[in-house]
Amino acid sequence: MTPSDLSTLTERLLKAAKSAGADAADAMAVQGTSVSVDVRAGALEQAERSEAIDIGLRVFVGQKQANVSASDTSDRTVEEMAMRAVAMAAEAPDDPYAGLADPDQLTTSWDVEALELNDTTAEPAAEDLQADAMAAEAAAMQVAGVTQVQQSSAGYGARDIWLAASNGFSGGYRRTDRGLSCVAIAGTGTGMERDYSGDSRIFQSDLRSAEDIGTEAGMRTVERVGARKPPTGTFPVVFDERISSSLIGHLLAAANGSSVSRGSSWLRDHLGRQVLPEGLNLVEDPCLPRTPGSRPFDAEGLRTQRRLIVEDGVLTGWTLDLANARKLGMAPTGNAARGTSAPPSPSNWNIALDAGSATRDDLIRDMGTGLLVTSMIGATINPNTGDYSRGTAGMWVEDGEIAYPVNECTIAGTLLDMLRRIVPANDARPHLSRVVPSLLIPGMTLAGS
Incomplete structure (x- = not known):
């Protein structure tokens, strides 16, 4: 047709x-x-x-x-x-x-x-x-x-x-x-x-x-061959650019109007409060050419437009379709998405986190001894509290240099505390719908050997 x-x-x-x-x-x-x-x-x-x-x-x-x-x-x-x-x-x-x-x-x-x-x-x-x-x-x-x-x-x-x-x-x-x-x-x-x-x-x-x-x-x-468990303790962790967008994804899920209106979001009391380090912005822009998350209009016929979800580290608003906007007494943000078999629900379009000035290698050097995470399996995320725990694999870093591959380890923390301390690199790929660079978190609980 x-x-x-x-x-x-x-x-x-x-x-x-x-x-x-x-x-x-x-x-x-x-x-x-x-x-x-x-x-x-x-x-x-x-x-x-x-x-x-x-x-x-x-x-x-x-x-x-x-x-x-x-x-x-x-x-x-x-x-x-x-x-x-x-x-x-x-x-x-x-x-x-x-x-x-x-x-x-x-x-x-x-x-x-x-x-x-x-x-x-x-x-x-x-x-x-x-x-x-x-x-x-x-x-x-x-x-x-x-x-x-x-x-x-x-x-x-x-x-x-x-x-x-x-x-x-x-x-x-x-x-x-x-x-x-x-x-x-x-x-x-x-x-x-x-x-x-x-x-x-x-x-x-x-x-x-x-x-x-x-x-x-x-x-x-080949880099992963010979992996072993890292030590247990509190160490800095770098989330490689391949998987760093998952951290920002947890923030976006908590800022989704559907979660907020149900009262099941760890961000529900943080509108207008700091959720990222000062100076960092999280921008949504559905009007970028050749980008997967671009839309000329949302699933309810509303205009899609650029907006700041986080400005200078402060959460500025929720992601809303019409129904959830009405529940919360707010204006819709043009973020309704749907398929043919279900009514609309809020969803994000193209997302970009401000880049830092350092490279990923700079973050690895600066963290001294810690974990570079390149893949994750499983997840235990409490949507009400933001408690975070995930199985990971990657590279162990000693004296600022990659020492050996690791697997079968778990990292844990609280999302709000983690996100407020992130240090971004400058290695994000601009063509993705989630443009997020590698991220350093200065300290997380690591369970290994």
Whole structure:
């Protein structure tokens, strides 16, 4: 279907909802294509291609709402969806905060082309994806010490999205993505280690080379061979840029309006208070070109715009959709996200933490003796208190230099205390939707040997 076809489809859904007795409604249509190829040991292991269309309808009957979805666009299905949704809404409890945006809240203009969300070059052939995956695998196998490649994968996806509502909003856009990844293995038996590298971009021309990805996967894996447990105690910890965004992710989750309105956020009493070191800003910008988190509008038809979540270390506001904004008596921030099968909920777009002046090597040198974390497994995060505990692996640092690889250790602390003391490096990758550099935390509890 073309974008105009998706627009017509959502209008059909809205018309059916009105005929079925809905007071208001919104509809979403998503049409997607995906191609993926996996190779192993120099041969094709799996290839898949899929095409699908999904539709979703949310209806309101008074202050009651219900959501239904389907993958069939026939007139009969559309009519049945509308009748089922209205019947479900009639049985739902009243929600005083549910409802569409007022017409004066809606965005009326946007520039999708400026966001560069769609690579107009032709969809890559499966043979081309296979060639990229095999090139990455071959590069990894060239690294001395790599014994095998667990998997090398390449993929492409494209989605056309259209949203319409009975309040007058109607708009859509197209998004593409292209990815390549490689997982290498080194060592044998109980000393076996693995690591990965990969890249995902909107435009094929921006993707890192297969050789670069495979070589990096191999080198990262070999560096982990011979890992042992580090000592137990309190030590400084550097979160490598690959995983540092998870720390900021915990802050974003706690500042999500859904958590705050339920009273289940360790930040619920910290609006207007310091949550990061003075001088640091955390910026959300959904208007960046060629960036995965960019959106011309949110899932409720509201304008998306740049905002400071944390300014000079101080938390300035929550991330809000319409319903949670109404619960909290605040204005929505244009952060509603949704799929076809559920109503909107708050979500963040592109996030960037201010960079520091030091390199990652500078942080490692300055911390003296401590842990460089390059991967994490498992998590025990208390959303109410911010108590933090995670299994980690990485490199042990002595006298400011990497000494040996480590695994089977746990780091622990309290998120608010950790975040208030972070020292950022300057190594963040600017094309990601979460641009966060390596982060030093001067002291954490480490459980090892």
